[in-house]
Amino acid sequence: MLYREALNRALDEVMSADDSVVTLGEDVGLYGGSFRVTEGLVEKYGEKRVIDTPIAELSIVGNAVGMAIGGLRPVAELMTGNFSLLAFDQIINHMAKLHYMSNGKIILPMVVRFPQGVSRQLAAQHSESYEQMLSAVPGLRVLSVNDVNYAYHALKYAILSDDPVVFIEHELLYNKKGEVDFAQKLDPFQARIAKEGSDITIVSYLKMVDDVMLAVPEIEEALGCSCEVIDLCSLNPIDYETLIESIQKTSRLVMVEEDHKTGGYGAQIISWAAEEMFYALDAPPLRLAGEDVPVPYNRSLELSSIPTPESIAQDIIAWGKNNEL
Amino acid sequence: MLYREALNRALDEVMSADDSVVTLGEDVGLYGGSFRVTEGLVEKYGEKRVIDTPIAELSIVGNAVGMAIGGLRPVAELMTGNFSLLAFDQIINHMAKLHYMSNGKIILPMVVRFPQGVSRQLAAQHSESYEQMLSAVPGLRVLSVNDVNYAYHALKYAILSDDPVVFIEHELLYNKKGEVDFAQKLDPFQARIAKEGSDITIVSYLKMVDDVMLAVPEIEEALGCSCEVIDLCSLNPIDYETLIESIQKTSRLVMVEEDHKTGGYGAQIISWAAEEMFYALDAPPLRLAGEDVPVPYNRSLELSSIPTPESIAQDIIAWGKNNEL
Amino acid sequence: MNKLLAEEMYYLMVLGRAFEYGAKENYMKGNISGFLHLDIGQEALSVGAIKAFEKGDIFSGYREHIMAISRGLEPKAVMAELFGKSTGVSGGKGGSMHLFEPSHYFYGGDAIVGGQLPNAVGCAYARALQENDDGVMAIFGDGATNGGAFFESLNIAATHKLPLLFLCENNEYAIGTNIRRTAPFREQAKKAEPYMPTYEVDGMDAEAVYEVVSQARKQIEAGHGPVFVEAFTCRYEGHSVSDANSYRSAQEMAHCKARDPIEKFKKALHEKWLCTEEEIQNIEIKAQKAVEDAVKYAEESPEPEPEALFEHVFYQEHKNVVS
Amino acid sequence: MNKLLAEEMYYLMVLGRAFEYGAKENYMKGNISGFLHLDIGQEALSVGAIKAFEKGDIFSGYREHIMAISRGLEPKAVMAELFGKSTGVSGGKGGSMHLFEPSHYFYGGDAIVGGQLPNAVGCAYARALQENDDGVMAIFGDGATNGGAFFESLNIAATHKLPLLFLCENNEYAIGTNIRRTAPFREQAKKAEPYMPTYEVDGMDAEAVYEVVSQARKQIEAGHGPVFVEAFTCRYEGHSVSDANSYRSAQEMAHCKARDPIEKFKKALHEKWLCTEEEIQNIEIKAQKAVEDAVKYAEESPEPEPEALFEHVFYQEHKNVVS
Numbered sequence A, B: 001m002l003y004r005e006a007l008n009r010a011l012d013e014v015m016s017a018d019d020s021v022v023t024l025g026e027d028v029g030l031y032g033g034s035f036r037v038t039e040g041l042v043e044k045y046g047e048k049r050v051i052d053t054p055i056a057e058l059s060i061v062g063n064a065v066g067m068a069i070g071g072l073r074p075v076a077e078l079m080t081g082n083f084s085l086l087a088f089d090q091i092i093n094h095m096a097k098l099h100y101m102s103n104g105k106i107i108l109p110m111v112v113r114f115p116q117g118v119s120r121q122l123a124a125q126h127s128e129s130y131e132q133m134l135s136a137v138p139g140l141r142v143l144s145v146n147d148v149n150y151a152y153h154a155l156k157y158a159i160l161s162d163d164p165v166v167f168i169e170h171e172l173l174y175n176k177k178g179e180v181d182f183a184q185k186l187d188p189f190q191a192r193i194a195k196e197g198s199d200i201t202i203v204s205y206l207k208m209v210d211d212v213m214l215a216v217p218e219i220e221e222a223l224g225c226s227c228e229v230i231d232l233c234s235l236n237p238i239d240y241e242t243l244i245e246s247i248q249k250t251s252r253l254v255m256v257e258e259d260h261k262t263g264g265y266g267a268q269i270i271s272w273a274a275e276e277m278f279y280a281l282d283a284p285p286l287r288l289a290g291e292d293v294p295v296p297y298n299r300s301l302e303l304s305s306i307p308t309p310e311s312i313a314q315d316i317i318a319w320g321k322n323n324e325l
Numbered sequence C, D: 001m002n003k004l005l006a007e008e009m010y011y012l013m014v015l016g017r018a019f020e021y022g023a024k025e026n027y028m029k030g031n032i033s034g035f036l037h038l039d040i041g042q043e044a045l046s047v048g049a050i051k052a053f054e055k056g057d058i059f060s061g062y063r064e065h066i067m068a069i070s071r072g073l074e075p076k077a078v079m080a081e082l083f084g085k086s087t088g089v090s091g092g093k094g095g096s097m098h099l100f101e102p103s104h105y106f107y108g109g110d111a112i113v114g115g116q117l118p119n120a121v122g123c124a125y126a127r128a129l130q131e132n133d134d135g136v137m138a139i140f141g142d143g144a145t146n147g148g149a150f151f152e153s154l155n156i157a158a159t160h161k162l163p164l165l166f167l168c169e170n171n172e173y174a175i176g177t178n179i180r181r182t183a184p185f186r187e188q189a190k191k192a193e194p195y196m197p198t199y200e201v202d203g204m205d206a207e208a209v210y211e212v213v214s215q216a217r218k219q220i221e222a223g224h225g226p227v228f229v230e231a232f233t234c235r236y237e238g239h240s241v242s243d244a245n246s247y248r249s250a251q252e253m254a255h256c257k258a259r260d261p262i263e264k265f266k267k268a269l270h271e272k273w274l275c276t277e278e279e280i281q282n283i284e285i286k287a288q289k290a291v292e293d294a295v296k297y298a299e300e301s302p303e304p305e306p307e308a309l310f311e312h313v314f315y316q317e318h319k320n321v322v323s
């Protein structure tokens, strides 16, 4: 099953079980969704529950908030992360806060999903990552999974949850293949150990987990060590327990993310580790991230603006050697 | 001179010297500005250069971008940080990127300024801080000064600069008193040593610098040590040189900010220090920040959601004792 | 409208005004803080519209005390919220701008100008899908009609023919800026004309407001799509208690107050509903008493517990739910 | 319009279409990547409008190749940009959606639907303040007329009577969604009616577009405030090269192509401007040649240097400027 099929399946199952679930967004209906995540749904559930919206992101999220107030369970799709900026007022001032400001009286069982990140030459207005911003907002759960099985379970959880969830996808993951264990009971807030290891803890999420996995054999060979790769899955809350266990074992921490380095999401992980795991670390932590530049269109420039399996291997090997690993 | 008067003076001087400088925002003209920063300007420069806008933040910033393209030097005021979210598309997708995407052909000499932060019981939709988001955007300079003298110089710089600048203020600083040295040549990107010291480097910015300064005597007394207090002034770029020098001297780092802790701005500073200054640190760094909750209306709850001089002193003393200081 | 309703509306208008003055007084005393936006002068509009929209969902902004009370929220609980007390409708976490009571279909207080509009549209969508007979009313100021959220809402509501009543309270000012300076005309209903039927009404006349909103409500409930009502009104105070109101001349204010909605309605009570002076005085006394009780209740209510800070950030503890 | 201009417009239309097919071919070959939005079918509109708006500033979206070329940008430099080469108008950093040439007052390529509108309003404000005689033209699709930025722009432009021409290219689709499904009517000019004069024109007729836009341009330049022009048109290809266009029937496409703007204009060249077959063929050959040259140039141009990644993030090095 493909990643996008796993998402589709999760949506489909929940919509079929519960009439109050609706999905809305640009081209999600008749067109089948720009990344085909909502394919086939309008045929099954009709135009009233699979809603083609105008190009009005503020309203897409704002309407979803109102739908949730009105008793529906809306799943809003934004076409690309960059467009989510138009909806930030509704996401941050409304979706995240109404529950608290009303002392729990308003309940918002809703999801906002969108793909983000550097795909292939979509240039600066279509290539950014906003998990650092959204994961910093109290009142929002932020899920962002790498794995196909998790895609199914986490989206299903997000829709069934009575709290507002931001569900962040990556354009290059939609065609990823994987198995789904439909019967599994999965806690979407628990990090996934993508690979066990004993000497270096490499933390990542979303698409970069795959790039890290591609880099690992070369790293292990060059440094003669074993890497543990942790896929965060949930960006807020963060599963610190899993991180603590791993770092206690390895004493070494690397964070890999695609977003621009300055102020990127990984700063939270490293900063937490510095505060809480200082004495467990045998070497300075390493943070690999994108360059602090808008994403350029040209392919070589684009690739050189973000971590790649090659650059990840190279940078971790150099760091390992510098730190006597 | 009050902080807001220093800002007013900077605007006034630049507007008087250069006809292309305009300022726009809600109530900046006839009303005199909701925090009186633009007071008196419309009388001097007229309604065409001191422009009362509709309540349309996306347009306030988007129009400023267009004005800059058209050869003006606009200074846009947003009434409160939370409303800036409505303008995030124009700030991040346009203001920050047009220069790069056009390979330097489009030049945007513009400023977006707004006050933010926890003032007094304005509740969750009027109390947040967004420097963590905006400082993470390549292509934007972010200035946020604590000091009255810096307020004058940094705003003047921001307006005269040919790059887009986000200038973040705090509602509780407007009536702060201070001296302005008008003749000074001041690099707005250099951090300010608010107080010299030798044992602990305390990094902060904006209003929290004052709270740190209030806490310092108690800390020094309790720990028998001396604190160096650094006011960042520029949140992007960061003046790492000043930080390095201080940390090399003190071997101890504390970061204090008002924003919610998870994903807050200070994570970048601590994460940088963990990567780059690991061996210089004699103790785990400490990060003090707001709680991960929307800001509540009730005054006691509100105060307990952010660092205060009392909590800063208490937390740093406890940390110092734990770390044998 | 019958006599009973007329008396109730008079009660609510008098209560509303007294409540606002009571709030102002307690702001001055330091019992209330933050932004406090008073609805004085606009009582006919808040009371008339809410009473005409008996059922159905209501979304409003930050100037919503009288609306909340007219909807049936206890004055005590509203005042306690202004005081930031645990007994407040939002447990002291929301304050004046954030009154919510879903059990009364009141999602009042939004402090982002125009922010409630997309929410109201979404709720109207839900009601249509649920084949619920009640519609939704969105209340907003003239200032909100310049923002993108407003227009997107007109367009979407019209496209889906949603049961949504747009009620614009045109008091001509957004803080200190007159609407004529930020829009090309004074009448904001013009902006809605391409999308839906529009009505104008004198917002200082409670009866007229009641009639027009009742009419509009019937129209939206009949499934013909959204309707726009614009009510011209006037606030007597500054934008919020901390605004000195210096941008309006004494003459403008006098002109405003000459249209006083309470005086006008009182006259109708006498002349049309044949209420006696005593009946009217009893109503006024009752209203005054209710406000005094509310203030007392708010004063005596406890502060929230410190733990409240961390409560209701989320509805469910994440660890317990698995898919 | 005179014969010379007619010939130039024909040249640009033929060049434009050949350019787009050339781009498509090179996308298939892998020389171009990302999103590539072709303007085929809409040439009359892009060429007619730009030629009618000789001077003044132009803000458009991501379907802007032909507009850029009509404005005087070199086809070579545009094609090189699509190839991501250092000789491209944006140095290879912008790509198809981000063509800019301030020296030609062209601020073309915005990839945020409607994002260029507030920028165009701001530029028009600047022109008015500078007492510049030229106005500004903002070009956008039907899909953009549903977004908040569009409405805020109508309102602000009308309030300040700005010299701004709103040109809506109504091809009835936003990607795969017909405008009738996201707005209550097909004619988006209706949305502008409360604010400014509006005109409709057949966007498949280059001469008509030229005339209406010229007229509108004179109106805005005379200082009477903004004008709205809606041109009905039709794109022949999918939304972008990667869109299969499966949401439009063969019949709909045939109806579209029966209105072909190039055929129509060619007929006028013959009948109205009395061009000979040879004259016309020479134009076509010249256009074809220009595209071939552009592709060759783009192919042979160098990639940006690696250092380009860090160039132009900022205009000035911060350390050098002190207040």
Ligand SMILES: Cc1ncc(C[n+]2csc(CCOP(=O)(O)OP(=O)(O)O)c2C)c(N)n1
Residues within 6 Å of the ligand: B026, B055, B057, B079, B083, B086, C063, C111, C112, C113, C114, C140, C141, C142, C143, C144, C145, C169, C171, C172, C173, C174, C175, C239
């Ligand atoms: C998006 C946004 N921008 C600005 C503000 C600040 N503000 C609060 S009320 C207000 C004026 C609103 O005027 P109007 O809509 O006419 O309502 P009124 O206060 O007259 O009832 C402004 C500008 C805000 N709360 N939200």
Ligand SMILES: Cc1ncc(C[n+]2csc(CCOP(=O)(O)OP(=O)(O)O)c2C)c(N)n1
Residues within 6 Å of the ligand: A026, A055, A057, A079, A083, A086, D063, D111, D112, D113, D114, D140, D141, D142, D143, D144, D145, D169, D171, D172, D173, D174, D175, D239
């Ligand atoms: C704010 C925003 N939302 C969504 C998109 C994705 N998107 C790109 S083009 C497009 C359709 C635009 O249609 P229209 O305005 O009619 O222009 P056309 O493509 O027909 O020329 C969409 C939805 C975007 N680029 N920006």
Ligand SMILES: [Mg+2]
Residues within 6 Å of the ligand: C141, C142, C143, C169, C170, C171, C172, C173, C174, C175
């Ligand atoms: Mg008003």
Ligand SMILES: [Mg+2]
Residues within 6 Å of the ligand: D141, D142, D143, D169, D170, D171, D172, D173, D174, D175
């Ligand atoms: Mg279109």
